[in-house]
Amino acid sequence: MSSILAGELSKRVTLQRRDTTRGPLGEVLSEKLIDVATVWAKADVKSNRKIRTLDQAQVVETWLFTLRPRADVQIDWKICWKDATFTVVAVDRTQPDRVEIKAERDVRHD
Secondary structure: OOOOOHHHOOEEEEEEEEEEEEOOOOOEEEEEEEEEEEEEEEEEEEEEEEEEEOOEEEEEEEEEEEEOOOOOOOOOOEEEEOOEEEEEEEEEOOOOOOEEEEEEEOOEEO
16 A cells, blocks of 8 residues: 555544543543544545434444544544544554544434
């Protein structure tokens, strides 16, 4: 695979993670999303599929986001791009010049 070019990273995305506040007994008091970084990325839609849930058809969109290498991105983080939010389901760090993140668009019904 060829090296990634700066011009390919044309989408501005925000990486988020959950921050949990715990009480003195270890109980979860609150949970919120915090912004970790805003970075340039390449975004490619990989699939759209419908999953039947009772009487609604759920659309699951899978996207591949390509970023410059980062060691901190984890499964269940969020990616915000345009008006959509995506949940990270897999992180591929096998290429030395990039990290590829497979993410699913958060649930919506059509």
